[in-house]
Amino acid sequence: MSYPIPAQNTELTYEVKKSKFIACASFADSREQAMAQLASIKQQYPDARHHCWAYLLGNPKTPISAAMSDDGEPSGTAGKPILNVLQHKDVGDIMLIVTRYFGGIKLGAGGLVRAYSSSAQQVIEVLPVKQQIRLEPLNLHTDFKHEQFIRHLTNEHLGVIDKCEYAERVHIQVSLPESEIPAFIATCNNVGIQVVQS
Missing domain, CATH: 3.30.70.240 (Alpha-Beta Plaits)
Incomplete structure (x- = not known):
């Protein structure tokens, strides 16, 4: 049972109404590894307002574990859209973190969902994958x-x-x-x- 996994860490920046969303997708096959990635991103962008994330462990068709966090954004506007992208992309053992720098213009709940979804979608589209055997x-x-x-x-x-x-x-x-x-x-x-x- 082989399945695609991230071949390397991939980062992409997306801007909406002066808010900057930095999406980082990386390999993680355990919660510990996913949390280590999160700690590393927090160190890289210590002054960012939010570090929202989702992970999917194991085979994407039958994951052994999935989790997400809105990290202070309104409930359901960040972690869920990120996880939703992962669940439709057929890549397993993946941690996706979207770091947000607030640009001063409020996006509203719908705007946040769209921004986090787009950010996650864009990084997945350029993410190189390899087969996990x-x-x-x-x-x-x-x-x-x-x-x-x-x-x-x-x-x-x-x-x-x-x-x-x-x-x-x-x-x-x-x-x-x-x-x-x-x-x-x-x-x-x-x-x-x-x-x-x-």
Whole structure:
């Protein structure tokens, strides 16, 4: 189950009636990471009036978590429009923050909703994305002589070594993209390496 995620932090400025809206979209796959992005933006623009945000974690079609904040703007005029844009854009693991500098002219509730929506929409349109590939864990039990072979094979199949424990034999936990698992297991079986699927 792969899905698009932000490939890099992207920022865009949008102006309405002298109010400046700075939208920043970035990768976040946990609430902690999303809040760290928010803290970083607050540091970057410490004198801004509002830092409104929304995030969507996991696969955009079936997110594991979503949240938003109006950060002092009238209820429902900032966080909700930002989240609404995210829910229609098919990008997962994303944090979108819109920082507002007030320009002296009130926009009214409808004006705020439009401004936050447009700001979020515009940054998403220029946001580069890449595919997030879910990795599945596998446990291997093998002789010491096969350790280097497994490391090489894991790399070849776009996987990662999660941990390696040494006892009488070597226990290695690897994570691989789902599509690579059958070929990986077949190669292991050919050389007598025992694979246990989690």
